[in-house]
Amino acid sequence: MKAASALDYRELARRRLPRFLFDYIDGGSYAEVTLRRNVADLEQIALRQRVLRDVAELDLTTELFGQKLAMPVVLSPVGLSGMYARRGEVSAARAAQAAGVPFCLSTVGVCSLEEVARGVSEPFWFQLYMIRDRGFMRDLLARAREVRCAALVFTVDMPVAGSRYRDLRSGLTGAAGLGGALRRVWQAAQHPGWAWDVGLHGRPHSLGNVVPVLGGKSGIDDFFAWLGGNFDPGISWKDLDFIRSEWTGPLIIKGVLDVEDAREAVQIGADGLVVSNHGGRQLDGVLSTARALPAIADAVGDDLTVLVDGGVRSGLDVVRMLALGAKGVLLGRAWAYALAGGGQAGVAHLLRLVEAEMRVAMALTGVTSVARLDRDALASW
DSSP, X not given: OOOOSHHHHHHHHHHHSOHHHHHHHHOOSTTOHHHHHHHHHHHTOOBOOOOSSOOSSOBOOEEETTEEESSSEEEOOOTTGGGTTTTHHHHHHHHHHHHTOOBEEOTTOSSOXXXXXXXXXXXXXXXXXXXXXXXXHHHHHXXXXXXXXSEEEEEOSOSSOOOOHHHHHHXXXXXXXXXXXXXXXXXXXXXXXXIIIIIITTOOOSOTTTGGGTTTOOSHHHHHHHXXXXXXXXXXXXXXXXXXXXOOSOEEEEEEOSHHHHHHHHHTTOSEEEEOOGGGTXXXXXXXXXXXXXXXXXXXXXXXXXXXXXXXXXXXXXXXXXHHTOSEEEEOHHHHHHHHHHHHHHHHHHHHHHHHHHHHHHHXXXXXXXXXXXXXXBSOO
């Protein structure tokens, strides 16, 4: 099967990955209403079709936080992506670098900050959660500075983990010990290609950034036990002072869905924010990001840079989000599917597809530069 779209890569990922890993990528919380809403609401955004506009020259380039990009796209932080393909975070970072867009490494990636830095020649972004152990966070931020990370994406919508029923059913969570491990081994055995390439030859499977605090334990059960006990539900806006004291580079707040929270991000001096509902993986039933984005963009104006994720599966979706007010768009599941379905080459191919789809959408809306994409490109608003 040859992938012609992100949806094709989703099917490839479904075929190639053990169930517990595919469901981790693909699933959301509770009944997955928000997960579906992200996609459905974005699909409903209608663009104006314009003709005779001279679209011979199109400019997709932009600048985010002092970094020049070939297009306004970022590979979003995705946890455990080193389990989707051999040393997956390094592969995705290399594909992003070749395409001229940023890669953002998750705190809970398999590959460490240092391993990713050795695999690429350009700075990448780093994502961080608020963890109870401030010493661990301080050390992790020092490591990010040491490898010259270009921006810090601080995730704020996870004071507690959402209830993801697919992960419970697959045995990824909720089945600690021998029972859960055996279920995962059985699922892996049904996918011998993955088991040989990633399961056997893709080791170590420890989470590189978290290894120092796991006390020599490196299994999935150990990781989820540590994570469940170390998220900080007491986090508030004042805790961002700690982050600012340890990080002097661009600070991007990820997980904003409410206008008042967006204004708080301006007040604490963030450089950017990501309008995000964690891909429908946290509070189910909330607004889609396409619905939340315009009001937030209006509320903050030029005070900070507004990015967005959620439901984006194509270059056409990127154009829709830019027209709604975003300055950049984060791809999450789309690149994770491509990584699982085709490795580094799959991610590189996906990014070429996104660029080509953006060019077609811009040409047919009569917009020649992403800098000029705004609500004038919308058919109705």
